[in-house]
Amino acid sequence: MSAEPSTDDADALLAAPLRPYLNVSPLLIAVSGGPDSTALMHRAARLGSAYPIHVATVDHGLRPESIVEARKVGLAARALGLPHHILTWEGDKPSRGIQAAARNARYGLLAECAGLIGAETVLTGHTADDQAETVLMRLFAGSGPTGLAGMRRERELAPGLRLARPFLHIRKADLVAYCDRHGLEPLRDPSNADERFARARLRRLIPDLATEGLDPERLCRLADRMARDEEALLQAARTALAAHRVPARTDVVLDGQALAALPDAILLRAVDLALSEAGGGGSQRLERLERLVFEDLRPALAAGVPIRRTLRGILVDLGEDGVLSFGRAPARRSPS
Template sequence: MNAAPSSDGIDATLAVALMPYLRSSRLLIAVSGGPDSTALMHAAARLGSAHPIQVATVDHRLRAEGGDEARSVGLTARALGLSHHILTWDGDKPSRGIQAAARHARYTLLAECAGRVGADTILTGHTADDQAETVLMRLLAGSGPGGLAGMRRERDLAPGMRLARPFLDIPKADLVAYCAAHGLVSARDPSNVDERFARARLRRLMPDLAAEGLSPERLRRLAARMARDEDALRDAACAAFTALRITADAVVLDAPPLAALPDAILIRVVGLALHEAGGGGAIRLERLERLVVDGLRPALVAGTAMRRTLRGILVDLNAEGVLSLRTAPPRRSPS
């Protein structure tokens, strides 16, 4: 068994993870009050930043204790010399999919706050344990390489604003140890062990899965490999989309060369085209596969026309070998 890292070792690990952001970014740190984000806030304050650090806590208004926990974070933040903002998720809450809805609301509120305070980077305390759980959840959901890549260390939230997870390679146990070493009190979110939620159920199963070989480390390694492969596939798809686009002011592609692309690339080219045409956010892989593998690919090979609609976008392959994507016309109401 590996020995637990020393307090000095944990401090150094956190410093290495944080310094790239502290040197140049205008930071808003998302702090729930749990050990991960508390360690993130404390370590950032100790190390210092090139710009004033802002802290925000989201009160989802789902638990009576949420307001007190947010105010407690504020006291700790101010004791560290940091400005603190409490963001509330007001309004009606959905009866189903509450965790996904809360996550969407949380990032929306954080992005709005970052815009108000002039931050360009939002830091969260996601850990290596969170990454392993995310990959396992997506594996069970049948995700492709993009989903199995797990959480990315950085992603864009809005133009000029990114979300970053500096502790994504650090085990949660190290952050708990950091809090203990520095006398930091952290909150406990009961939803983390509430087995109504899939993540909590899978967290309980993790030791048994690790005993069979599906360890958190192997799940994280899978995420790294999938991220590497997904990036390569995405780059190839972007290059093909650019090369085959006929006009810049509409989503129109030269279709015959698409038939030579492997399915993995063709699916991503069509996904890019749908997004460019106004098809909204992420599209489920199964729906893209049905469109491309069952519809577009056979039509390309046979040289026949095809028309399908997905996410309000008309995908139109004509007999002349031109593939166009545009907003679908409204459906006629029955007379």
């Protein structure tokens, strides 16, 4: 029977991925009070930084006890010498898709708080277990490589602000053990076991899947491989977009015939990048993008016929000359 890791080993496990974010820039640590973010806050405070470290807790207002829990996090943060901010999600809450809406609101509030205090990085306590659940959810949803790449270790949260997940390859059990060894008392969120939510239902399946070999480690390895391949495809799409651009004063204008020679996976991503560059927002469902590219655009390019389609608020216009432009779609006329 193997010996239990020492406290020094457990501390080192958390310190190694966390150190690159310390002594680099001011930090804002998102702490819900659960074991993951509690361990993150505690370890960061113990390691210290030459720059300010702030803590923020988002009160989503979805449970009566949430404000009490946020205040408890504040007490724990201040005991570690860290300033604490409670960020409140105000206004009406949607009746459907509440978790997605709460996530969007949470990141918006964190970005706003980071801007106010001058933080350049927001840290969250996402773990390998969270990554495995995310990949599994996206697998069930029929996602492509982009979705199966899971959460990125780092991404841009707002201009000049990065979101980082230093513990993304550490198991939750290691963070729970860290809290136990240091006498920390994290909060327990009952929504994590609420089977009204898809993530909670899938979480219940993971032990059975693990017995068949699909354990969290393999799901995380799948995410790493998909992220590696996705980055290569994206880079190829960026190169193609730059090479086949037609100079224009406005809009995004491309040489459609040159794009037609691209492999499907690269063409798909090139069109997606063009839509985003043109200001396309709203839903980014893969099925809609695939329909545009493979059912409309690719056949039109092959036949040399013009088409006009709208996706994400962008007018995609393929002219008779083979020039493909992306620009804001005109506003729809209201019925008279």
